[in-house]
Amino acid sequence: SAVISQKPSRDICQRGTSLTIQCQVDSQVTMMFWYRQQPGQSLTLIATANQGSEATYESGFVIDKFPISRPNLTFSTLTVSNMSPEDSSIYLCSVALDTLNTEAFFGQGTRLTVV
Amino acid sequence: AQKVTQAQTEISVVEKEDVTLDCVYETRDTTYYLFWYKQPPSGELVFLIRRNSFDEQNEISGRYSWNFQKSTSSFNFTITASQVVDSAVYFCALSARTSYDKVIFGPGTSLSVIP
Numbered sequence: 001s002a003v004i005s006q007k008p009s010r011d012i013c014q015r016g017t018s019l020t021i022q023c024q025v026d027s028q029v030t031m032m033f034w035y036r037q038q039p040g041q042s043l044t045l046i047a048t049a050n051q052g053s054e055a056t057y058e059s060g061f062v063i064d065k066f067p068i069s070r071p072n073l074t075f076s077t078l079t080v081s082n083m084s085p086e087d088s089s090i091y092l093c094s095v096a097l098d099t100l101n102t103e104a105f106f107g108q109g110t111r112l113t114v115v
Numbered sequence: 116a117q118k119v120t121q122a123q124t125e126i127s128v129v130e131k132e133d134v135t136l137d138c139v140y141e142t143r144d145t146t147y148y149l150f151w152y153k154q155p156p157s158g159e160l161v162f163l164i165r166r167n168s169f170d171e172q173n174e175i176s177g178r179y180s181w182n183f184q185k186s187t188s189s190f191n192f193t194i195t196a197s198q199v200v201d202s203a204v205y206f207c208a209l210s211a212r213t214s215y216d217k218v219i220f221g222p223g224t225s226l227s228v229i230p
Contacts, residue, residue, distance in 0.1 A: 042206060042220045042223050094218070104162070109158055111158065
């Protein structure tokens with residue numbers, strides 16, 4: 001299994017500012033994923049982060065708005081840039097442990113409110 | 116393209132009733148994985164089950180059971196003798212798993228168990 005720690009767990013931010021969310025895993029993983037869950041909605045994949053290469057973004061998400069770092073096999077960050085109230089969501093980090101991905105592990109999420 | 120449909124947006128049942136949550140998926144891949152996750156009001160995602168596309172056996176775990184039918188592309192989830200603690204949003208999800216693939220979530224079904 002994998003234990004994922006996300007920081008911060010929640011934050012209230014002013015519009016126009018940026019917030020960096022950290023994701024720490026207790027084991028080395030190749031792939032890390034960042035999801036967004038808007039209020040009352042399902043989870044939507046933002047991007048896939050591979051160590052040593054640029055993140056791959058899903059349609060509708062761009063690097064300028066959601067820059068991602070993946071400096072090593074246990075850590076990643078997601079920045080929500082130039083925030084607006086529409087960015088208010090839960091952001092979740094997820095990892096796959098192996099090619100079979102017996103389970104997709106999720107962090108506890110970061111609940112972001114933009115005012 | 117991959118897609119997961121959960122036609123039931125909200126379900127309310129009285130405690131001790133049985134309830135089935137429907138999940139229909141679409142994928143062109145021959146190898147894939149299906150998941151169910153629970154998201155209680157606290158917000159964390161709780162893994163319930165993973166099923167691979169080659170294993171059509173139904174599974175039972177306590178009060179939970181899952182019915183996987185490839186012929187109808189369905190992976191339904193039944194809670195027997197529901198309890199108030201079962202109140203949550205339940206997500207069905209799909210992953211191609213060709214190689215560290217991402218998990219695609221359905222829209223979720225909000226289950227309310229009334230005492």
